[in-house]
Amino acid sequence: MSAQREMKEKNPWHTPVTIIITVIGVIAIVALVTVAVVQNRPLPQKYKYGIVLDAGSSHTALYIYEWPAEKDNNTGRVEQKHSCKVDGPGISSYASAPLKAGQSLRECMQKAEKWVPSKRHHETPLYLGATAGMRLLNMVDSVASEDVFQAVKEALQKFPFSYQGARILSGQEEGAFGWVTVNYLDERLKQGLETTGALDLGGASTQISFVSDNYDGSESPNNSVNFRLYGNDYNLYTHSFLCYGKDQAHRLKLAHQTQSGPNAVADPCSHPGYNATKKYSVLYDSPCVSDRKPQGAPATFHHTGTGNLQQCQEVVRNVFNFTDCKYSHCSFNGVFQPILQGGFGAFSAYYFVMDFLNLTDTTVPLEAVKEQLKAYCATPWDQIVQQHPKAKLKYLAEYCFSGTYILSLLTEGYNFTSVTYSDIKFIEKIKGSDAGWTLGYMLNLTNMIPAEAPDFPPLPHAGYVSIVTIIAVLIFILFLFSLRPLWPRCSKQQQIV
Numbered sequence: 001m002s003a004q005r006e007m008k009e010k011n012p013w014h015t016p017v018t019i020i021i022t023v024i025g026v027i028a029i030v031a032l033v034t035v036a037v038v039q040n041r042p043l044p045q046k047y048k049y050g051i052v053l054d055a056g057s058s059h060t061a062l063y064i065y066e067w068p069a070e071k072d073n074n075t076g077r078v079e080q081k082h083s084c085k086v087d088g089p090g091i092s093s094y095a096s097a098p099l100k101a102g103q104s105l106r107e108c109m110q111k112a113e114k115w116v117p118s119k120r121h122h123e124t125p126l127y128l129g130a131t132a133g134m135r136l137l138n139m140v141d142s143v144a145s146e147d148v149f150q151a152v153k154e155a156l157q158k159f160p161f162s163y164q165g166a167r168i169l170s171g172q173e174e175g176a177f178g179w180v181t182v183n184y185l186d187e188r189l190k191q192g193l194e195t196t197g198a199l200d201l202g203g204a205s206t207q208i209s210f211v212s213d214n215y216d217g218s219e220s221p222n223n224s225v226n227f228r229l230y231g232n233d234y235n236l237y238t239h240s241f242l243c244y245g246k247d248q249a250h251r252l253k254l255a256h257q258t259q260s261g262p263n264a265v266a267d268p269c270s271h272p273g274y275n276a277t278k279k280y281s282v283l284y285d286s287p288c289v290s291d292r293k294p295q296g297a298p299a300t301f302h303h304t305g306t307g308n309l310q311q312c313q314e315v316v317r318n319v320f321n322f323t324d325c326k327y328s329h330c331s332f333n334g335v336f337q338p339i340l341q342g343g344f345g346a347f348s349a350y351y352f353v354m355d356f357l358n359l360t361d362t363t364v365p366l367e368a369v370k371e372q373l374k375a376y377c378a379t380p381w382d383q384i385v386q387q388h389p390k391a392k393l394k395y396l397a398e399y400c401f402s403g404t405y406i407l408s409l410l411t412e413g414y415n416f417t418s419v420t421y422s423d424i425k426f427i428e429k430i431k432g433s434d435a436g437w438t439l440g441y442m443l444n445l446t447n448m449i450p451a452e453a454p455d456f457p458p459l460p461h462a463g464y465v466s467i468v469t470i471i472a473v474l475i476f477i478l479f480l481f482s483l484r485p486l487w488p489r490c491s492k493q494q495q496i497v
């Protein structure tokens with residue numbers, strides 16, 4: 001008993017000083033970890049919003065984008081949260097009743113008011129960009145185009161958002177921002193990866209945009225757009241073909257078929273059994289074809305179908321001019337195009353049409369794709385209508401033409417071969433956001449893509465807390481080791497003592 005007491009007395013480990021030091025050490029570690037946890041606890045996420053209206057030739061669509069509030073200076077990901085398709089035609093169709101153009105936007109804008117939290121309304125930028133439909137209207141009647149914009153501006157300014165203006169995008173902007181969208185969503189820009197080209201088929205215009213090692217902008221500088229994004233320089237080739245969107249190309253083709261002013265057209269791009277009476281005045285009511293209206297044509301013509309792919313391809317080929325090229329390489333209509341390079345994302349009508357036709361798989365050989373389209377075009381019209389009771393008749397009547405036009409535009413127009421055809425991906429959305437120019441446009445106007453690469457992001461919260469805990473524990477262990485001389489020695493010798 002007395003030997004035990006003696007050992008206790010000789011053992012400094014059990015002295016009050018050691019106990020106090022140990023307790024203080026433990027408290028210090030707990031305090032350090034608590035501060036790290038509390039100080040870096042993720043706050044409830046706050047978001048910011050941006051709204052872009054795509055006023056296209058065929059319709060207007062509203063997109064709402066969202067991104068984390070504290071990260072709008074470059075590291076946060078901007079995502080599409082909502083979209084709304086405006087009822088009715090594109091705003092250019094309201095040239096004779098401009099007020100209706102403004103009114104048509106009201107329903108989607110009211111939805112936007114609900115979707116964006118009200119405390120964010122005033123700081124949410126609202127943009128409207130108009131594309132080829134308004135470009136064409138502006139060409140034929142700039143006063144009517146101004147009136148439509150005035151009505152649209154007045155309608156949009158009634159909403160509580162931060163209205164940033166409505167304007168016509170140039171074809172070059174439309175192409176370039178489509179390319180930015182695709183590469184931003186794929187995170188190719190941030191990671192400095194090889195970029196993907198963008199193919200956009202609208203109703204009235206079509207765009208091709210890509211980066212090529214063979215293009216530095218010196219040949220045909222009008223097709224060049226330079227960007228510095230996340231520390232990388234991009235020399236983008238882009239071209240927009242006005243009148244080569246799906247609807248206007250259909251007019252170009254019909255104008256070619258009716259150049260002699262017949263009262264009946266047997267169309268190989270329409271299904272056998274298809275039959276409609278069409279007005280010359282409506283067909284030629286577009287600056288893309290108005291100067292070709294045949295003199296002395298009757299008021300109407302009968303449009304019937306024969307459903308022959310090969311003949312359809314020949315008719316479609318007539319909408320392109322392949323003869324003049326003053327550059328090293330051309331696509332069509334004497335437009336310069338560098339050699340194709342890399343992968344391509346094809347969206348808008350490229351996707352709508354190829355998806356309907358079940359032809360989005362580009363690993364299927366081009367010849368097999370054509371065989372499938374051939375069979376589709378040859379299917380009688382009544383069978384087509386029966387098989388697709390929910391499809392819009394206007395679209396249904398044109399899928400054979402549209403599919404043929406897409407293949408012709410890609411292979412004969414842009415020079416994709418049966419080998420490079422598989423470089424194309426038909427896409428609708430990337431990670432939940434629609435492919436199109438709107439996101440790229442907003443990112444650009446809000447300066448959300450920095451020219452230089454952002455600094456390394458700080459550690460995530462969990463990583464930070466783990467590291468602080470590990471370091472604190474290590475320090476404490478070291479501290480205990482530093483007290484080694486004071487450790488109890490329970491050796492035999494001691495026991496003898």
Ligand SMILES: O=P(O)(O)OP(=O)(O)OP(=O)(O)OC[C@H]1O[C@@H](n2cnc3c(O)ncnc32)[C@H](O)[C@@H]1O
Nearest residue numbers: 056057058059131132202203204205245348349352
């Ligand atoms: O860029 P612009 O030329 O101004 O045209 P847009 O903005 O109106 O063009 P969209 O991409 O919205 O649509 C492209 C075309 O696809 C058509 N379209 C939309 N949905 C479709 C579907 O489900 N099937 C077939 N065509 C469709 C639409 O009518 C247009 O002619």
